[in-house]
Amino acid sequence: MNVELLSSFVPEFRDIFIRRYEILEYLNREGTVGRRTLSQKLNISERVIRDEIEKLKEMDYVYVNSSGATIKKEGKINLKRFLEVYRELNNLTELGNRITSFLGVEEVVVVKGDSSKDDYAFTNLGSATARLINVSMCDGDYIGVTGGKTLSAIADVLSENKRELDLTIIPARGALGKNVEYQANSVASKIAEKLNCDYRILPVPDAAPDKAMNILLENKDIHRTYEMLKELDMLIFGIGRADEMLTRKGADELEKKKILEKGAVSEVIGHYFDIKGKEVYASQSVGISLEDFLNIPRIFCIAGGAEKAEAIISISKLRSDMVLVIDESAANCIINNRR
Structure with a gap:
């Protein structure tokens, strides 16, 4: 994948990808985490965190309940798949x-x-x-x-x-x-x-x-x-x-x-x-x-x-x-x- 070409064609791709990757990475490391904690730790507004968690839930990457969000098996698999893309985008x-x-x-x-x-x-x-x-x-x-x-x-x-x-x-x-x-x-x-x-x-x-x-x-x-x-x-x-x-x-x-x-x-x-x-x-x-x-x-x-x-x-x-x-x-x- 030519990440640089993709980012130039869809400029917002970079920020969205990095944000979602870092949310998944944090959940993978910490377990179940609430929106407020994610917002504070990743320095992202609660509104954006809420929207991103909803998107990740739709992709079957996370599970959400009253305690917060938890990464699922599919999310863990794609963390590994996307690591080099994440590093290149950064x-x-x-x-x-x-x-x-x-x-x-x-x-x-x-x-x-x-x-x-x-x-x-x-x-x-x-x-x-x-x-x-x-x-x-x-x-x-x-x-x-x-x-x-x-x-x-x-x-x-x-x-x-x-x-x-x-x-x-x-x-x-x-x-x-x-x-x-x-x-x-x-x-x-x-x-x-x-x-x-x-x-x-x-x-x-x-x-x-x-x-x-x-x-x-x-x-x-x-x-x-x-x-x-x-x-x-x-x-x-x-x-x-x-x-x-x-x-x-x-x-x-x-x-x-x-x-x-x-x-x-x-x-x-x-x-x-x-x-x-x-x-x-x-x-x-x-x-x-x-x-x-x-x-x-x-x-x-x-x-x-x-x-x-x-x-x-x-x-x-x-x-x-x-x-x-x-x-x-x-x-x-x-x-x-x-x-």
Whole structure:
């Protein structure tokens, strides 16, 4: 389908299609939703929501009762069918292709919005990543995951493991931060529960000193988990801004200033890089090593928000076979940085 030609011939097609798609997508994610909530979350007037829900009902895409609208099987089927049309109409496919070329990575998938300000865009980041890894998983895979709110969002939207693949989810780094929900162990557990598969835990602080780590490795389970990290088939990870990660790791102001003055803009698995991808500092970090990171066969990075743009550019320099999932805000900032 030539979407651009169709839009030029019927200008209103674009807005109507995007509006209906986003209503269906929201219902698919949230379940039964009332008109007022849809209006508030999608920033569309209640009158327009009412009219669109009626149209979707006539097409047998949604069911409506006193509690609100619920997506039906036909609606779910067409969400998948229309995904690429939606992305093209939003110019997200073209934007992703431009950034893929600029960064020199395997693929860049761009989702609509600014995930640092909009929960809807934030969930879309997780959904897009979930779709990619669902089709990339293979029987017998060891899959590593880092922590963070963004990684946790993936677990919420992952499809069930209908292929009944034998998978093992493994935390790729130790516990970091006070929020247990977003630590790598918790993310691994959530993803494994959704996929109905095995998982390991790494009950060790991310900054555990070598002496303590050597003692812990005497435990057979921890030792085996560490061995499995050397055998990962896939890694799903988030990118940290250097300044924020230094603060989270408890660096004092003098140390933080020295590292940032070296040009550090990004952090991954305890290593800090400048915008050209050159390592400028490495902190104590439990989990996969940089050498491991560079040799994992399949690697997916997820990040959003304009404030992460420099960090994304930086980390993209580490591997040309990386797949990036970013939001529109980060994408536009990266394009502006190129200029």
